[in-house]
Amino acid sequence: MEIASPTTVSPADTVQDDAFYIPATGPTRLSRILKCGDSFAVLDSHGDIGATAGAPDGLFHADTRYLSRFELRIAGASPLLLGSNVRDDNTVLTVDLTNPDIYAGKTIALEKDTLHVVRTVFIWDGRAYHRFGLTNHADRPIGLEVSLLFANDFADLFEVRGFERKRRGTSRSDVVGDATVMLTYDGLDERQRRTTIAFDPAPTRLDKSRASFQLAFEAGQSRSIFAVVRCADPEDERPPVFYRALSQARRGLQRAASRATTIETSNQIFNEMICRAVSDLYMLVTDTPQGPYPYAGIPWYSTTFGRDGLITALQTLWLDPAIARGVLRRLAAFQAKTRDAESDAEPGKILHEMRGGELAALGEIPFGLYYGSVDSTPLFVLLAGLYAERTGDDETLKELWPAIDAGLQWIDGPGDPDRDGFTEYHRATERGLANQGWKDSHDAIFHADGHLADGPIALAEVQGYVYAAKLLIARGAARLGHIHLASRLQKEATELAERFEAAFWCPEIGTYALALDGKKTPLRVRTSNAGQVLFTGIARRDRALAVIDGLLRPPFFSGWGIRTVSTGERRYNPMSYHNGSIWPHDNSLIALGFARYGRKSAVEPVFTGLFDAASYMDLRRLPELFCGFQRRRGRGPTLYPVACAPQAWASAAPFLLLHASLGLEFDPEHRQIRLRDPQLPAFLDWVTLRNLRLGDASVDLKIRRHNTTVSVEILGTQGTLHVVVVYSGGPGSAETAGTSRPGPWG
Known part of the structure; x- marks a missing residue:
């Protein structure tokens, strides 16, 4: 057996360069939060x-x-x-x-x-x-x-x-x-x-x-x-x-949780999982001067994080849109107005995190108000568009418009310093985060041979966020009377999609590159980032279906969920933070992408794997992440030693998985709630949703599974709304390959 010499790993590749690495120095133990x-x-x-x-x-x-x-x-x-x-x-x-x-x-x-x-x-x-x-x-x-x-x-x-x-x-x-x-x-x-x-x-x-x-x-x-x-x-x-x-x-706590749609199912273990998820979510949601905001996680991230709050709000938008409104208003209030290298701030940029401790006050860490996140700004614009379409609340959209406009200017300006049409990052000082996407550990962005990428770095999923953000906010702009802006944003989104396909698609690995480095060289690594590309709709349909097939094969799919990195890649490590572990929020976004491209059958194994994993977890609580080891008969998943639990976007993952399965869509203008090609996984015979709201009206629904189809029963309504079940023409047409893209959300 060959033993690697310490010299085979350069010092730049070690955690010594990551000042904000969270060490594990003792045994894992059970905590109460x-x-x-x-x-x-x-x-x-x-x-x-x-x-x-x-x-x-x-x-x-x-x-x-x-x-x-x-x-x-x-x-x-x-x-x-x-x-x-x-x-x-x-x-x-x-x-x-x-x-x-x-x-x-x-x-x-x-x-x-x-x-x-x-x-x-x-x-x-x-x-x-x-x-x-x-x-x-x-x-x-x-x-x-x-x-x-x-x-x-x-x-x-x-x-x-x-x-x-x-x-x-x-x-x-x-x-x-x-x-x-x-x-x-x-x-x-x-x-x-x-x-x-x-x-x-x-x-x-x-x-x-x-x-x-x-x-x-x-x-x-x-x-x-x-x-x-x-x-x-x-x-x-x-x-x-x-x-x-x-x-x-x-x-x-009861007052806060009473806003949400309640969920009851035929599966008692899943009911316990949902009960824990709701309880954790509303424990983490904190009343701020701008509205409810989900703090990211305990113990390390119990504060305002931009990316985490935005994704959690997206995951729970159908369940409780008030969370999204609070997130948007709070992040707009702290949007960067000036350039400051120490905090990675640039005008229009949305917050990464804020801290209130002594180290932040003294500047010993740069996180008092820190903006080192490449994706918070496009996610902010994306969520603003989604929120308005979910609720019809264009008054809040008007209130947020200056922040939305500033965010768009950052995306097309400082967010694209070389003007190549891609949003990218490079930290302003050595004290900031080296990687500024959701995979922000020091070794998460690398080439196929394992060496770390040099910036500026354009991440695959971030281009998808920008694409979806521009299409969604274009529709909002049109409703507010900004017709020329709407037309320009639609054109820019279309052009971005074409550039993305040309630059990121890697036929030799059958998926999209993890990123482009500073020399515009693709990082030809099979990662879950390509899965997140799908929920934004930027991917061509034929290539999206190829990505879906790859993500469900054993190198990615462990039986518990989809790994962040495929097993064949140089830096794959099932015990790492970002290079082979399983993140519930990542899986939920990927599953939503499967559904958007008509592959409802692909949602089920992901949903089932995470449900099975939670059934082994303490309190039925999905943690921030767990290890990516292959599932073995009679054994539960392997925990990650310093994962946050609870973590907001992990708690919210079951809600987005249910959303993807049921195909929930909201149309305030026509007062419609639609279920597009609804399905339920085999472990659920029925699901009851109560207080599913649209504006000032609500409905109680019961969805029953009948093999591969479902029936929908209206148990009661308050106010005027319509429930519509839409079928797209059967599995054959839904999965037909082509170069088209799905629309920007239903």
């Missing part, structure tokens, strides 16, 4: 924080850790775990614990399983609420000490990820009264951050890192300990009591 607004918590199965060194445990707010340790001890020992569950709507973590055997010398003073502890944790309004309900199940009185150990490092989230700093601010811990501790950090950004921990009842003993309670129980007696950890500075200094705050937290 809670989030509300700009605050989230990562706890272990006991409900503890800080029990595992090097892990992203903590209570975080605005990209800063406000609590790095919060651990329960019973008579100085860690309790035994009985059970740990997050409520279905993600509001509350409930943990059942009991005491271990407690010794006095060599004698057991208290037998295990005597004290039952119910630990309840939730987050609301910048605070983490804790209740410890303790019950003595002995037939005699007992007395013992219960302690809570706490600490904080006020680490910036990037420090938690592994970013090393030469200097930090100063911290202190102060006992305030008999029941409160204040942890304070004076940052180098001249901002003071404080964590306040208030206990009820007052501890028997309280110091700077421990609260101890000497408790006496009669036989069968129950006691409660409450703790409130405040990590923000809300207006009210006196928080609501535990049960009132819990009620408010539940009602807040």
Whole structure:
């Protein structure tokens, strides 16, 4: 067996050049996630924080850790775990614990399983609420000490990820009264951050890192300990009591989720998967001044990300268009107005990400407001067009028009620096992201021989985004009276499609190139990027069908989903972040492309593979990504060690897969909801959609599968709308090859 020498990989190809690489330095373990607004918590199965060194445990707010340790001890020992569950709507973590055997010398003073502890944790309004309900199940009185150990490092989230700093601010811990501790950090950004921990009842003993309670129980007696950890500075200094705050937290999530169409099916496991997806989505959706915005994921991306928010909004547009409106309005509010190399900003460019921690404030990382994304701008224009066509809300389109126009000017101007008609990227400084498409890891864009591409780089799918964006917004422009602009955009889209075919199609590999490098050389690598090309409609039909066939063959399709890179490619690695793993959101967009080219039969294996994968996942939750190993009988998929879960666009993937299967289309002008060539996968006998909205009207539908066809039953309506089922003439005509392209969405 040949062993590769370290010199066979150049230093430029290693992660040492990627300052923002997320390291995996310890064993993968089960975490419990809670989030509300700009605050989230990562706890272990006991409900503890800080029990595992090097892990992203903590209570975080605005990209800063406000609590790095919060651990329960019973008579100085860690309790035994009985059970740990997050409520279905993600509001509350409930943990059942009991005491271990407690010794006095060599004698057991208290037998295990005597004290039952119910630990309840939730987050609301910048605070983490804790209740410890303790019950003595002995037939005699007992007395013992219960302690809570706490600490904080006020680490910036990037420090938690592994970013090393030469200097930090100063911290202190102060006992305030008999029941409160204040942890304070004076940052180098001249901002003071404080964590306040208030206990009820007052501890028997309280110091700077421990609260101890000497408790006496009669036989069968129950006691409660409450703790409130405040990590923000809300207006009210006196928080609501535990049960009132819990009620408010539940009602807040219920209000948000009530906008969405509800989904029920014949398959109980799929129902659990959908329930988890809805709960995760609306936990991640954060109320911002501009409207609801899906934060990208926990723990690393719980903030506004342009690309993630736009794609999540696209995936859920049929389900809850209010998300798309919030995303568009927020990104328009932060659209770049000036050129700034440090943040990769150029006029008209749409945000990549924003950060609120100390490192961003000091400029130690460039992500305070960072614009290093080549695809956020065309996706913004694309989503604006889709949103208006889904809802008929041309008033919002008018409001957004200055931002849309600025985005189009960026696409045709700074986004195409060499004026070759392709949108491309090249980071402005060495501190920015080297790769600025959705596959943004350092080694994701490469040639067939494995060497990394030099920029500027024009990604295949980005040209598709631009094509679809121009066609969609041309129709919006025509409705708003911009007739000449509409005609110009349509012409530009048509010309782009022809250039794209000439430059990107690689007959020797039977698919589209991953990208063009700075010398306009195609990167002849088989990747899932070609699959994303399909949902935009830019691909010629005959070539699209060839791409579909290739993506469903074993080098791409693992049985769980479509890999990001084919197994035969030089940099294929099923355990990598972008070079052979499986991303649920990527698969959902690819499946939508299959449907747009009439290959509904190809949607089913992708939908089924991801459903089967989720059935093995904790909480039926699809993670950000998982490994691309081939499916084996009797074994589940292999997890990726530092994947975010939940992740917004992974949570939204099942909704887009259902959309692709049913062929949902919305026509506000004619008040029609259409199902184009609807199908259901074999694991679903029926699907019921309730509160499927179009304007001020809604309908409840039941779709039943009958082998390869479906029937549609209208269960009820509110307001006036029409439901139309459209068949395109059968599988033969739908899959006929040719050089035509599908229209820009139905």
